[in-house]
Amino acid sequence: MREFLNTAFYWVVTELTTLLGFGLAIVFIAHLIRQKRSPSSTLAWLLAIVLIPYIGVPFYILFGGRKMKRMAARKQRVYAPGTPKKADLIDFDTQRLLRSYGVPEESQGNRVEIVETGEEAYARLVEMIEGAQSTLFIMTFVLSNDEVGRALIEMLTRKAESGVTVRLLIDDVGSWWLPRRALAPLIKAGGQVAYFMPVFHIPFRGRANLRNHRKIAVADHRLAFAGGMNLTASYIGPLADPARWRDLAVMVEGPTVDDLEWLFFSDWKFATGEDLAMQFPRPLEPSHNHAPATLSHRPGNSVVQVVASGPDVEGDPLFESLLSLVFFARERIWILTPYFVPDEMLVRGLALAARRGVDVRLIVPWKSNHPITDVAREGYLRELHEAGASVLLYRPTMLHAKAVIFDDKLVAIGSPNMDNRSLFLNYEVALYIFSAESVGETARWAERLMAGSTVYEPKRGASREIAESVLRLVSPLL
Structure with missing residues (x-):
């Protein structure tokens, strides 16, 4: 009788635990779907929650948040109300996009x-x-x-x-x-x-x-x-x-x-x-x-x-403005970043720009301080390389600069890396500088870095490509 009761008890506990796990998974899947995420990010979290719920659910609770509406509502606006010193100075479609998000x-x-x-x-x-x-x-x-x-x-x-x-x-x-x-x-x-x-x-x-x-x-x-x-x-x-x-x-x-x-x-x-x-x-x-x-x-x-992004900002003005500038660029797009694990749309936009003749150059460190991101970036580097972009690996030391040059009109300098964490999660800020002098100065600095860089060559091998594909699938979680 005691053995029967023990068996029944363990069976009930197991079933209740399983039901609780599935119940929590359903709740968090619903929360996940309601959030405005890229398809790749949504899929990565969905797989984690469904396939390994005992790990995926706790990780989602700790690390899955993106936009926190209640917290943002309590937070003071990131941009000041009423800025009479401003004026319509640049007629860019990108500027209209930023203004739609309330960016000064x-x-x-x-x-x-x-x-x-x-x-x-x-x-x-x-x-x-x-x-x-x-x-x-x-x-x-x-x-x-x-x-x-x-x-x-x-x-x-x-x-x-x-x-x-x-x-x-x-x-x-x-x-x-x-x-x-x-x-x-x-x-x-x-x-x-x-x-x-x-x-x-x-x-x-x-x-x-x-x-x-x-x-x-x-x-x-x-x-x-x-x-x-x-x-x-x-x-x-x-x-x-x-x-x-x-x-x-x-x-x-x-x-x-x-x-x-x-x-x-x-x-x-x-x-x-x-x-x-x-x-x-x-x-x-x-x-x-x-x-x-x-x-x-x-x-x-x-x-x-000044373009800010993060949980306290409506939408994703930094990412969307960069994407818009990529599509509007006519002459060049030069990117300096320590980590390159971006959104699929941004990579596709850069590849398309390279194919239509824009001078696309990407400078990243030969080895960063995060080895897993170096493996995860490989597929993206290969895609840009095959599209005709110049991918350069800076060798002398760690490159931590975050800058993007668009044509001869604009250079963006700030805290964001070219990865999902900076573009969609962290509190970040960038300065969009519309100055031929600043563009030229940054471009000359980038050229000096290029002189100390080697040209990227795709790494081959079935095992490496499998690892890259898996990491690319879960890259939104990195």
């Missing part, structure tokens, strides 16, 4: 400086911090406890002690290994530090996979630094280092600074509840008086547009 129009009168090396970036940041008189707002993905990170924290501490308002926002996952004690002097001096969407937070506010990858620094409401560089010795430093990762950043002065600062305000309020926009209201017209000494206060001639 491009602004004129900006002075832009392309920052090409880690030592130059470090020098600009130091000048920016030391020259700040009233406010310093810094947001980064990675802040390390190395010589660079410690030096920057020490500088910020001194500025806070002198009465400058200092706010530092770091991503909880990107800066996971930064000990809290390293920030104690800054906090004691009056600076404020916040972690964006902590993983272990009660109550649970977000998903572990939605990370803030934006890198922005703003001083005195008038000077901004943005791009792909993290605050660690791998990216920046006082001395030249041939092993340092190659990356790009932008120094900008002008109306665009308002848009970058507002984006910081939005992320800061979400992380802390403090409304900096109320403390520092936007001027009706941009002022260039008393600008920091790092750039001249003379108005510039660059037209710049």
Whole structure:
């Protein structure tokens, strides 16, 4: 009798567990289908949930979120309401697409400086911090406890002690290994530090996979630094280092600074509840008086547009604008990215552009710091190579720059990689710079990288092609 009861008990538990698993799978499949995803992303998650529900469902709970409507509704708008300084400057279909998502129009009168090396970036940041008189707002993905990170924290501490308002926002996952004690002097001096969407937070506010990858620094409401560089010795430093990762950043002065600062305000309020926009209201017209000494206060001639993406943004304006620009390009599309695991539509658009005679060049590192993405990218590289695009592998060191040049009119520089995570998941920001001078400067920098690159040659072998095909199928999950 006891044996019968034990058997019956285990049978009931097994059946209930199975029913619960299938029930949860159905719930999450319904949630998955309702979300606006690419077909490849939907299929990859669907296979994971159906074929391995005991793994797929927990992973979907932790990493499957994309757009979080309730959270976005609570978050301050990423773009400022009412921007009278803006004007219709560029008649692009892409601009109309961006405006349909509420992206601010491009602004004129900006002075832009392309920052090409880690030592130059470090020098600009130091000048920016030391020259700040009233406010310093810094947001980064990675802040390390190395010589660079410690030096920057020490500088910020001194500025806070002198009465400058200092706010530092770091991503909880990107800066996971930064000990809290390293920030104690800054906090004691009056600076404020916040972690964006902590993983272990009660109550649970977000998903572990939605990370803030934006890198922005703003001083005195008038000077901004943005791009792909993290605050660690791998990216920046006082001395030249041939092993340092190659990356790009932008120094900008002008109306665009308002848009970058507002984006910081939005992320800061979400992380802390403090409304900096109320403390520092936007001027009706941009002022260039008393600008920091790092750039001249003379108005510039660059037209710049700030394009943000992420769970706090309606739709996918960054991805869709890049896709639109790919289809409208007539002369060239040059892409620099550390990781190339993009959406199928973007790859197909680039292949079509190459076939219709556009000069398509893709520069990626020979080996990145994520080996699995290097294998996953192989099928995409082969497709572009076979379409006639130039695929180049940069060998001297890790290439971490994120830039795209379209014809001679526009260069996009910022934090997004050419992968599904940056284009559809993470909080990202890019600067669309409509300046022949900036385009030319970035193109010349890219050409110097090409000189240190080797031409891609497709790797053959049945086992490799099978592995590539499998990874391509699950690439939306990477």
